[in-house]
Amino acid sequence: MGYYGIRLKFLVIFLLIANLFAFTPAQKQDFRFSYNYGKKYDLGWTLVGISYVESSLGKYKINLADPSASSYHILVKSVLRREHIPDNSWNRSRMIEKLLNNKYFAARQAISELLFWKSYWIRQGYSGNWLWVRMVGSYNGGHVSNIQYARKVAKAIRLLRRYR
Secondary structure, three states, X not given: OOHHHHHHHHHHHHHHHHHHOOOOHHHHHHHHHHHHHHHOOOOHHHHHHHHHHHHOOOOOOEEOOOOEEOOOOEEHHHHHHHOOOOOOXXXXXXXXXXXXXXXXXXXXXXXXXXXXXXXXXXXXXXXXXHHHHHHHHHHHHOOOOOHHHHHHHHHXXXXXXXXX
């Protein structure tokens, strides 16, 4: 790659990063809320990274294919199971509504999911960075931890820390 090719590559990267940080006021609020809520559990940046990867910091809060909802795209069936609520279409609809309208409830559910997987992987003998990778990977992939997802969240966190 020649001189101009390298310059072009850096220009493209710069423009992507500049576009990345052109957040709306609502996204900035989601960023701050996620960080502050997760910080109590030493998961502030993790929650911000998940929110960025899952919903572009609250821009796209619902996926009817899963179904999942909120800035953290929490699976509705997981929330119903955790809350001991029967799984039927009425309760799924009400839970989607609650996840979309109550950011505290949604963040609590995301933290509960992360802490569940953290304790699971600790029992499996993981610690340090691998524990974080497994925990975040399982947030997305369940018992088959999605390592690629964890890498994507880690990359988002590295970029977002510059934004602070």
